[in-house]
Amino acid sequence: MHHFSYKNGELYCEQVPVRRIVEEFGTPIFIYSRGTLERHFKIFEEPFSNVPHLICFSMKACSNLAILRIFSNLGGGVDIVSGGELFRALRAGISSQKIVYSGVGKKAAEMDLALDADILMFNVESEEELQLLNQRASAKGKKARVALRVNPNVDPLTHPYISTGLKSNKFGVPIEQALDIYMQADRLEGIDPVGLDCHIGSQLTELAPFLEAVSILRKLLRKLRDGGVEIRYLDVGGGLGIPYDQETPPAPGDYGAAVLDLVSDMSVSLIMEPGRVLVGNAGIMATQVLYKKQSSDKNFVIVDAAMNDLMRPSLYKAYHSIIKVAKDDGPTRKIVADVVGPICESGDFLARSREMDDPDPGELLAVMSSGAYGFSMSSNYNSRPRSAEVLVDQSNYYLIRQRENYEDLIRGEIIPGYILEAK
Ligand SMILES: *Cc1c(COP(=O)(O)O)cnc(C)c1O
Numbered sequence: 436m437h438h439f440s441y442k443n444g445e446l447y448c449e450q451v452p453v454r455r456i457v458e459e460f461g462t463p464i465f466i467y468s469r470g471t472l473e474r475h476f477k478i479f480e481e482p483f484s485n486v487p488h489l490i491c492f493s494m495k496a497c498s499n500l501a502i503l504r505i506f507s508n509l510g511g512g513v514d515i516v517s518g519g520e521l522f523r524a525l526r527a528g529i530s531s532q533k534i535v536y537s538g539v540g541k542k543a544a545e546m547d548l549a550l551d552a553d554i555l556m557f558n559v560e561s562e563e564e565l566q567l568l569n570q571r572a573s574a575k576g577k578k579a580r581v582a583l584r585v586n587p588n589v590d591p592l593t594h595p596y597i598s599t600g601l602k603s604n605k606f607g608v609p610i611e612q613a614l615d616i617y618m619q620a621d622r623l624e625g626i627d628p629v630g631l632d633c634h635i636g637s638q639l640t641e642l643a644p645f646l647e648a649v650s651i652l653r654k655l656l657r658k659l660r661d662g663g664v665e666i667r668y669l670d671v672g673g674g675l676g677i678p679y680d681q682e683t684p685p686a687p688g689d690y691g692a693a694v695l696d697l698v699s700d701m702s703v704s705l706i707m708e709p710g711r712v713l714v715g716n717a718g719i720m721a722t723q724v725l726y727k728k729q730s731s732d733k734n735f736v737i738v739d740a741a742m743n744d745l746m747r748p749s750l751y752k753a754y755h756s757i758i759k760v761a762k763d764d765g766p767t768r769k770i771v772a773d774v775v776g777p778i779c780e781s782g783d784f785l786a787r788s789r790e791m792d793d794p795d796p797g798e799l800l801a802v803m804s805s806g807a808y809g810f811s812m813s814s815n816y817n818s819r820p821r822s823a824e825v826l827v828d829q830s831n832y833y834l835i836r837q838r839e840n841y842e843d844l845i846r847g848e849i850i851p852g853y854i855l856e857a858k
Contacts, residue, residue, distance in 0.1 A: 437716040438468040438827075439803070444762040446801055450830040453721055453760050457799055460823045461838060462723045463740035465810045467497075469505060469828040471717035475687075476509050479709055482691025486705060489555075491535050493673045493710030494520055496807040501826055501835040502714065503527035512555070514673070514708040518545035525552060535670065535706060537584065537634065539564075539605055546571045550579060556668060556706075558584045558632045560607055562616055565626065572625030581620060582630025582670055585613045587651040591636030591644045591674065594751050600635025600648060607633065613655055617664050628664055631656055634672025634708060640684040642693055645674070649697045656701060669698060670706035677715040679804050680754040687712060711807040718806025720745050720822070721760060722785075724794045725777070734772035736794060741776025742783040743816040745802060745809050749782045757785065759792050760799035768793040774800075778817045810836075818844050 438449045446453045448468050456466055480490055491514040492506045498520060503513060504527045512533025513524045524534055536549050537558040546568055549557065559565050559581050572579040586607030591598050599606040608616055620628040635648050649671055659666050671694055676684035685693075698705060722740035729735070747753035757774055770793040774786040785802055794800060813821050820839035825832055 436474065437471045439719055439801070441762060444764070446758070446760045448719070448827040448832075451827050451832050453719070453801060454799060456825050456827070456832055457721050457723075457760070460825060460834060462721055462799070463744045463822045464721050464838075465718055465805060465822055465824045466721060467502065467714075467718040467806055467824065467826050467835075469826055472502065472505050472714065473509065475713045475717060476506055476511060479687045479691065479707070479713060480509075482688055482695055483705060483707075486695065486699060487703075488705040488707070489533060491533065491670075491706055491708050492713055493708045494524065495811055496710030497714040497718070497809070498523055498811050499824055499835050500527045501833070503529060506713070507533075514710075518542070518548050521545070521548055521552060521554070531555070535582075535632075535708070537632075537708070541568075543567060543571055546579075547575075550575055550577055556580045556582050556630050556670075558582050558630075558670065559620075560584045562608070562612075562619070565616065565620055565623070569623040569625040574625075578625055578627040580627050580629045582632035582668060583608055583613055583616060583620070583628070584632045584634065585610055585652065585655065587633055587635065587648045589635055589644050589647045589651070591639050592641055593636045593638050593674075593676070594753075596751055597637035598635070599637075600633065600644075610651060610655070614658055614662070617659055618662060621664050629666065630668035630670055630706070631659070631666050632670035632672065632706075634670075635674060637674050637711060638676040639674045640676040640682045642685045642690060645671070645690065646693055646697060648672075649694060653697060653701065656703070667704055668706055669701065669703040670708065671698075673708035673710050673712075675709060675712040677712055677804065677807075679715075680756065713807075715807035716804050718804075718809060720802040720805040720809060722800050722802060724796050724798045724800060726796055727772075727794075734770050736770075736772045736774045736791075738774060738776060738785065738800060740785065740802065740822075741778040741817070741819065742780065743778060743814045743819050744776070744822055745785060745805055746812045746814075747808055748785050748787075749780075750812075755785065755805060756803040757789065757791055758801050758803065759794060760801050763792060778819075815839075815844055820844060
């Protein structure tokens with residue numbers, strides 16, 4: 436469910452025509468619906484309302500301050516994966532006691548920032564990371580609250596690039612080693628092992644892998660308690676998929692009920708790290724058609740958004756539905772086309788061999804379900820300023836990130852004096 440729909444043939448976000456936003460702020464542009472963001476958060480949280488829990492939005496999916504603040508206002512925290520995300524989260528006003536920190540490559544300086552902020556929990560992904568965190572915390576006279584991210588070796592049945600819970604993935608500590616590492620952690624002066632964590636992948640469209648992973652954690656948790664390690668937090672990660680095309684992922688309510696069923700007798704505080712499911716369908720990217728051209732066997736629709744703006748199709752061959760912002764009056768002409776951007780790479784496409792309404796140059800298209808891993812993955816490749824972001828709330832809309840300008844592109848670049856002077 437989302438709040439993008441046609442009224443009299445015009446695409447609206449809530450009560451605002453997409454065209455009006457584009458006329459004011461240009462293209463390409465990311466447009467988010469506050470109603471959808473809030474609805475998704477509430478639906479996701481609903482099943483857990485009677486148990487201790489914290490929803491830590493996985494902010495790498497969409498890290499705009501305004502969006503973080505919306506979830507924070509609803510009581511949410513965040514799952515961060517870098518010092519930069521910690522900075523953003525604190526700037527958005529998120530309580531440090533609602534921040535968990537995941538990631539295989541935390542640096543000492545990042546650990547220090549998180550220790551100083553006194554975040555809720557570090558999700559530690561290796562023995563060496565644990566040792567370093569112990570050193571950093573001890574040096575500050577602190578104890579870092581820690582969960583081990585366990586790799587349960589279950590197949591999430593998703594795209595290989597976004598599968599994280601297989602033995603062959605770089606994430607977490609192997610399940611067989613987890614008990615030993617916890618025992619070791621329990622003896623470290625700067626470490627307080629309080630949690631158990633896993634995250635097996637992204638865009639999961641089946642319940643079974645989640646439940647298998649949680650069952651494995653359940654067994655481990657028993658053993659840990661038998662061994663005297665007091666686990667208080669069970670972090671089941673994120674990864675619930677959304678419908679981009681024909682997928683039928685579990686409804687958040689069913690997911691929640693099934694997870695709860697497995698953990699409700701365990702006297703733990705539950706932590707969830709949803710990303711995509713909260714924001715994916717709450718955002719679109721609007722783009723303008725620049726040109727059309729035909730080669731001997733292909734149609735190309737060339738638009739002003741590219742892989743630097745929305746990387747998912749190029750990176751994962753991800754599918755995004757592409758629709759017209761203004762529907763055709765009469766009967767629609769269909770074409771089969773590649774929708775491509777201006778970037779000088781053949782991998783620069785938003786859709787391939789797509790049957791779609793034949794657009795004219797100048798027309799606006801909406802790339803649907805672009806709220807997750809859209810803007811947050813964007814770059815300046817080809818020296819393209821990054822898009823603006825706009826938040827719609829009923830009949831109002833707000834610029835939540837200015838479009839970058841050319842000066843932004845060269846910020847921080849320096850021509851060394853001797854090169855400048857060389858003739
Ligand atoms: C990316 C990530 C998530 C969120 O994944 P989604 O598929 O967007 O829900 C959660 N936890 C960790 C550790 C992640 O890296």
